[in-house]
């Protein structure tokens with residue numbers, strides 16, 4: 001691979017978070033910039049919680065073109081932005097920032113990336129029954145995007161955080177005037193919810209490296225006709241996806257959501273159509289290298 005030549009006109013993008021060492025985004029975006037011949041560079045920035053304000057000041061001062069935002073800044077970042085996209089506002093979290101001459105606008109491409117991963121496979125969630133496991137940041141973006149699209153939702157979360165799941169459900173119901181149920185994540189509720197489900201989304205970290213032997217839903221509850229979307233992308237094929245496939249269900253990996261959220265961010269920064277397939281291939285290569 002040829003090294004990037006940095007010129008006087010090179011534009012800078014990056015990702016802020018803490019921790020940041022595990023991120024796949026630099027590989028994905030730098031490959032994409034190279035592919036379409038853009039003089040852009042993408043770098044990781046480790047920014048701790050107390051220094052977010054200073055980091056954003058730096059973005060304006062140094063005229064950094066765009067950022068991705070990850071844990072723990074997705075919510076806190078909002079107070080430092082000038083404008084907010086309507087879905088990002090509803091979700092209450094931002095993962096992408098575009099800097100137009102010091103005016104910072106926030107978007108959430110996590111939810112849109114999730115939707116795009118479904119749509120590219122010809123799956124239209126409008127009117128479908130979707131069961132979402134987890135009520136954290138990722139679940140929040142996915143749940144709002146699905147509600148916006150007109151899906152019926154059941155959110156299942158561990159008892160520990162059920163109040164948070166209830167709050168998420170009631171906020172979604174309020175904003176979109178649709179009914180959203182929040183239940184404890186246990187076997188009885190899973191059986192009940194999955195009986196009527198078209199799509200199951202694992203938005204928890206269960207099954208993520210190094211805990212690859214774990215799964216949030218046992219094999220006997222999976223069936224043909226169900227679409228199973230696991231947002232975990234490391235490993236690319238989780239135990240849940242392996243078992244869903246064996247049960248005859250259709251499966252979608254978190255890798256697709258990762259790539260689409262990146263592709264949508266790329267298009268906002270550059271105005272150029274993202275080379276999605278190349279981004280997917282490069283991310284898979286990087287993940288495989290990571291695993292070995």
Ligand code: ATR
Nearest residue numbers: 134135136137138139157158160161203204205206
């Ligand atoms: P993210 O930004 O990736 O969504 P998060 O906000 O920390 O990360 O949310 C993680 C989600 O996975 C939460 O819903 C969490 O449940 P709790 O709120 O009860 O912690 C869920 N989760 C993590 N580990 C889990 C486990 N072993 N079993 C069930 N749910 C789990």
